[in-house]
Amino acid sequence: MRKLILIFSVILMGCVEHAPSHPPVGGMFSEKELAISKNRTKNLNIIEREQIEDWIKNQEEEFFPMTMNYWVNNKELSSQKRKSNGEAVSYQYDIYDFDKVKLYETPKKNINAVFGRFEELKPVEDALRYMEHNQEVTLLVPSSLGFGTYGDNGKIPSDMPLMIKLRLL
Template structure:
């Protein structure tokens, strides 16, 4: 009986020793883990940028790169006057994949949002700062500026670049 207990305890300890330790969500990662993640995102971003540029070549409409790493169909877009923080804006947008399939049937809309105080995709908030009231623009956004490595936990998977049709109301 003692042998059976000893073998059971020994096997439990040996199993426990071989399990990799994963930090909890929001936990602390080592510098090596952070470097691996940073390199993964850098490589993914380079691949997505190349794929988006190839997609643009097949389009009739012209797209222009912006300083924040997305494209828009308006030349000189991010060289316009920039809206200040705390200024209000109302807007709506639709999300598409690069097959130009609309992801959600209903547009995403916000009324009287204030810059610096609303939680939005980085590319959307940045583009809204340069848009004129009533203007519509199309954004081509790599996944790092969209829903990133987690997706939206609904219809948008992780690491998916998006086409965003944005309107400043």
């Protein structure tokens, strides 16, 4: 009977929800910690913008700033018809670093994603709203609009700007 109680106790302890390793969004940060975080993000964004702009200057291909703080290789993209919430699109993209090394072999693909219910990187969603069928663009995305401070727990480390080759299917 004691063995049964011990086994049951061990099983119950395994079901206990553990506290997250970092505070949740909107969690327990003091005003000072929030100010430090905001300043860090602001300074990192300034540095990354300068680095991306310098990188662009050394490329044969032209890139143009979008209002959301990323760049695209299509000057006319933001003047194309914008898709509304509720419209569905299918797309795929590959992620590269700024040495043009592909980070994942298999492209990220999404079929019939609905605007307004996207669970995607904001620059990808923004560009897709303006793209036409079978159009391809390359996005240059600062880390704050990519995977940010935590990375993707895979091949994208923290604070890494990305190059995204996006195609509307």
